[in-house]
Amino acid sequence: MPERTDHPAGDQAGTATQVFVDHRELVFAIVYNMLGSVADTEDVLQETWLSWTGRTAHAQADRIDNPRAYLVRIAVNHALARRAAIARRRETYVGPWLPEPLLDEAAPDESAERAVRSESVSMALLVVLESLTPLERAVFVLHEVFGYAHTEIANVLDRSPAAVRQLAHRARAHVHARRPRYRAHPRVRQEATERFVRASLGGDIVALMEILAPDVTVWADGGGKAAAGLRPVRGRDKAARLLAGYATRRGSGLDIRYRRVNGDDSAVVFDGDAPYAVMVMDLTPDGEQISDVFIVTNPDKLTHVRRDAGTTAEEVSA
Structure with a gap:
């Protein structure tokens, strides 16, 4: 080319x-x-x-x-x-x-x-x-x-x-x-993304229950090559338990970077230098809760993801 x-x-x-x-x-x-x-x-x-x-x-x-x-x-x-x-x-x-x-x-x-x-x-x-x-x-x-x-x-x-x-x-x-014709303000999306990441990777079930909509759906795409369910998980209780499970990998050195993915504020998770997951959230029309969580862990779909960019979770918390 x-x-x-x-x-x-x-x-x-x-x-x-x-x-x-x-x-x-x-x-x-x-x-x-x-x-x-x-x-x-x-x-x-x-x-x-x-x-x-x-x-x-x-x-x-x-x-x-x-x-x-x-x-x-x-x-x-x-x-x-x-x-x-x-x-x-x-x-x-x-x-x-x-x-x-x-x-x-x-x-x-x-x-x-x-x-x-x-x-x-x-x-x-x-x-x-x-x-x-x-x-x-x-x-x-x-x-x-x-x-x-x-x-x-x-x-x-x-x-x-x-x-x-x-x-x-x-x-x-x-x-x-x-999909109703609505798009949350970028600042609202950014704050919701940061709250979600803190709750899910911190294993905070209570916080997850607050930010997830009752009918939330979690879509995890591993393509059979990475950890992911075989079908979407629907409902706040099941979704919160599933997402809190990601916290068990936090101790193994996961690094969170906030990036824009498909135009939206999102979280990119790295395990060392290798991309582990891209997490994108969609909000309810009022912007108060998360209606959908899209998690891509299929390594074939993360080949274009680089670590040397984005804001870290520690920088956001500082």
Whole structure:
């Protein structure tokens, strides 16, 4: 995959590479929100790059009127094709499946182009999007997340605008029925996350009972490769006992870092230098309690997690 480089003027290959690099983060964000997997997204970007260079090798890149739209179209259709392979993998997946966490690694002085990657939707919404058809999800992501007009999406998907509007209506109704249009203030989320981590990793059952909603659900994705249940745990009593069990590993040297994961304040747990778990919480509409806990322990989904960033639990408590 190409990195940003300088190329002599008139260099056709260099121009094509630069155009791709300029739009890479936008394409990454769109595809990731369609697939929920960093690894699959990187594969789709590679396929998009090959399609793009194959196209520009036989014609001047500037003959493509809108390179951005062209790249998005290629990437979206590659992503739709990949959904079939993902569905087959899901059939044999052990336990609950959660999206691969996307950590915000961007530094404050990085470019606006790279910052677009942080436009991924929340972990909770990604879980809801899994219940849409691939076309419904593509339309929802392009329209609701990235603001594409129905006519633009019609060109991307090679569908009529009327068909796209129908897909958009079904997707929006389904998503809003399962997830109300509410987002807690970042400070509220941060405080709830810190309270939850202190209670769960401190083994404080009383505190957990206070912060967990009565109908809370804990989703733990170990993929059969790490400790996790075979199905979601529902209800405050069961969830509190399960989460307090994580406290038994605290003495073995777990290190907690507060990071932004899929745009939300979350906790990343390390065992030594190795990532042990990513914990993301979703709040009730009033912001007072936690309605869902998403815990990813599958090591295959933590390969992009690095230890050298984030605020530690000790720094928060200081």
